[in-house]
Structures are given as C-alpha cells and as structure tokens.
Amino acid sequence: MKRLLLLLALALSITSCTGVDVARYADQQPALNLEQYFSQPVKAWGMFQKRSGEVVKRFEVNIVSRREGNNLILDERFLYSDGTRQRRVWTLTPEGQGRWSGRAEDVVGIAKGQVAGNTLHWRYRLNLPVDDSTYEMSMDDWMYLMDEDTLINRTRMSKFGVEVGQVTIFFRRQGAGVSQ
Template identity: 85%
Template sequence: MTRLVLLLTLLLSIASCTSVDVSRYADQQPALDLQRFFSQPVKAWGMFQKRGGEVTKRFEVNIISRREGNNLILDERFLYSDGTRQHRVWTLTPEGQGRWSGRAGDVVGVAQGQVAGNTLHWRYRLNVPVDDSTYEMSMDDWMYLMDEDTLINRTSMSKFGVEVGQVTLFFRRQGPESSQ
C-alpha cells in the first residue's frame, strides 16, 4: 500500500510540472507585438538564480533592433556584474498565427516561440559558458508585456530535465515613443 501511495504521489507531482499553454493568455492586454516593442532601443536588467534561489550573476543588456525583410534582428550587448561582456544577435522570423522562430550563434538549432495576448513563450537549447566549460541547457522562456514599454521575462534553465536555475529579466523601451 505504501508503494502505491508513493507511486501515485510521484505521478501527480510529474503531471503537475507540465507547462501552461500560452493560449491561456490570448485575452490578456496589452497585446504583445514583438516588432512594435523592439522598434526602438530597449534596456534590460536581469539576474541568474541557482535552483535554491541564490543569485550568482546580475547583468544589464542594451538591445538595438532592425528589420531585414520579414525578420526582426535583435542585437544584444550584455554587461555582467563580474565585468564580463557578451554579444548575442537574434534573428527572429514570424511564422504566422503568432508563431516565431529564432536563431542566434549560441542557440542550438532553432528556437520556437508562440505569442498569445500579452505573452510570448519560447523554447530552445542554449550553449551556456561556465568557467572553462560550455553546457547545453534547455530554456523555457516566458515573456509578459506589462504595459507598452515594460516586458518581464522569466526563464527556467534545465539540464537532463532537471532545473538548474532561473533567469529573470526586466525590459524597458528607451526611445522617444515610450511613455516614460
């Protein structure tokens, strides 16, 4: 009997870990339009937390974007609290019906995203440098538009299905159109 209860508890906890479907946010406002949000410079502030909650890295990001045909190019420049710098360029492609694909130099394969209402949900694998090694992490990335100038991002990073940490980011549009 004890084994049955233990097995049922394990199955219920696994089932409760399934991800929310982004379509749940379809009616949430303001609606997220990636091309509009990134139509001017964006500044972001973030941190990485280990699974237990310890903050191990803080960072700032300056993002400049441009359009190339249908693609949205995001040029991101990171400055970390330890003084290190990183540069990532995303090429985002609209795939129709709120779907997006994304590529970047440290992304393994193609990121797949879906926008619904005020929310964007990305899934991708990212090569993450740590000390003298690089680890391939699975990223489960959620972005929520709070107002026309503010976007909040929460990402779960996992390896072999086990969460190793979380990234939290706050984006703020910096240009003349923003309502600062």
C-alpha cells in the same frame, strides 16, 4: 538499476512537458507585438539564480533591432556584474498565427515561440559558457508585456529535465515616457 534510471528519466520528461498553454493569455492586454515593441532601443536588467534561489550573476543588456525582409534582428549587448561582456544576435522569423522561430550563434538548432495576448513563450537550447566549460541548457522563456514599454521575462533553465536555475529580466523601451 538501469530500469530505475529509465523510469526516473521518463518521469522527468513527462513532468517537464506539462505546464501552462500560452493560449491561456490570448485575451490579456496590452497585446504583445514583437516588431512594435522592439521598434526602438530597449534596456534590460536581469539576474541568474541557482535552483536554491541564490543570485549568482546580475547583468544589464542593451538591445537594438532592425528589420531584414520578414526577419526581426535583435542585437543584444550584455554587461555582467563580474565585468564580462557578451553579445547575442537573434534572427527572429514570423511563422504565422503568432508563431516565431529564432536563431542565434549560441542557440542549438531553432528556438520556437508563440505569442498570445500579452505573452510570448519561447523554448530553445542554449550553449552556456561557465568557467572553462560549455553546457547545453534547455531554456523555457515566458515574456509578459506589462504596458507598452515594460516587458518581464522569466526563464527556467534545465539540464536533462532537472531545473538548474532561473533567469529574470526586466525590459524597458528607451525613450519611453516615465511617470513622475
């Protein structure tokens, strides 16, 4: 039985490491520049779906940013469909060659990301509060710049290599011109 569990865990870890390389998007336009995109306030709308596809929570986020030396600080204020609120403050640090690291209070360790073309790929572990418990989830974020003001984010959330749900978020820079 132990051997079967070990093989299952190994198989899950191998399949969770495969996927698309962010470099595949290197030629995609418009090019994503994080400092430029977050140079003005951003409003976002999103939802969390269980693995079954059921939407269990919707939310809005207001994001303001500032520079502190080399760091880009993103102050995110969430309002969830159940009326609860949350704040997450990211400190993003450029590492060169499109690579970024990030820290936030509820992020375990350091988030690692890379920008290529119009795409940012982030990976990190997040302490996620659910009811009276907190779960450490692995987050696999893919963000795609659609135009200079619109960014779409799709996140795969997993625990022990097994997907538990997805988060979809649409970002829009405030003050952005809206076509009529």
